[in-house]
Amino acid sequence: GGIITQTPKFLIGQEGQKLTLKCQQNFNHDTMYWYRQDSGKGLRLIYYSITENDLQKGDLSEGYDASREKKSSFSLTVTSAQKNEMAVFLCASSGGKHTGQLYFGEGSKLTVL
Amino acid sequence: GDSVTQTEGPVTVSESESLIINCTYSATSIAYPNLFWYVRYPGEGLQLLLKVITAGQKGSSRGFEATYNKETTSFHLQKASVQESDSAVYYCALGENMGYKLTFGTGTSLLVDP
Numbered sequence: 001g002g003i004i005t006q007t008p009k010f011l012i013g014q015e016g017q018k019l020t021l022k023c024q025q026n027f028n029h030d031t032m033y034w035y036r037q038d039s040g041k042g043l044r045l046i047y048y049s050i051t052e053n054d055l056q057k058g059d060l061s062e063g064y065d066a067s068r069e070k071k072s073s074f075s076l077t078v079t080s081a082q083k084n085e086m087a088v089f090l091c092a093s094s095g096g097k098h099t100g101q102l103y104f105g106e107g108s109k110l111t112v113l
Numbered sequence: 114g115d116s117v118t119q120t121e122g123p124v125t126v127s128e129s130e131s132l133i134i135n136c137t138y139s140a141t142s143i144a145y146p147n148l149f150w151y152v153r154y155p156g157e158g159l160q161l162l163l164k165v166i167t168a169g170q171k172g173s174s175r176g177f178e179a180t181y182n183k184e185t186t187s188f189h190l191q192k193a194s195v196q197e198s199d200s201a202v203y204y205c206a207l208g209e210n211m212g213y214k215l216t217f218g219t220g221t222s223l224l225v226d227p
Binding site: 004050058059094103105106 | 114117147149151156157158159160161164166204206208213214215216217218219220
């Protein structure tokens with residue numbers, strides 16, 4: 001089996017700060033995803049990447065940058081953190097054209113003071 | 114756009130009782146929707162519970178079942194007799210056949226009383 005590792009688990013930032021979340025997978029999967037989850041809302045797709053160096057915008061990409069420099073890692077940057085923002089960011093991977101089987105990490109919780 | 118609506122939680126059920134978590138979907142941009150239930154157990158990452166890619170078919174896993182009903186655009190999750198270990202958050206999701214993106218519902222928190 002494999003694992004998705006997200007770092008850090010908890011991230012506290014200041015308003016206007018640029019913040020980066022990292023995700024590593026050892027499934028050797030082609031596709032990786034970043035989702036955002038706010039309290040009381042479903043998961044919303046920010047970015048996904050079909051292969052190394054590929055980036056595709058999701059429904060919520062504004063305010064974020066992403067980078068897929070190698071197959072096993074996918075990073076997400078909040079370009080300017082919003083005051084009182086609080087959300088959980090979930091990284092996932094899948095083996096290719098959709099079987100719907102995404103493998104998720106445990107999440108990174110962001111708090112902006 | 115595409116959307117998924119599911120039972121608002123938290124839902125509390127006594128052990129050995131039956132369970133149904135409702136899920137309805139709207140697939141305005143997807144010609145052939147695939148439907149999924151994901152589950153998040155305490156302390157673990159979100160994981161696939163079951164999926165159905167063909168309308169009219171039923172999926173099952175760990176005693177849970179869900180039938181893909183195209184007429185009512187529903188994919189309700191059912192279990193005849195729940196256990197305490199089923200306490201988790203359940204998410205219904207919609208995806209395009211051979212696509213990449215999933216649209217998730219808001220999640221339903223289930224607590225099973227021993």
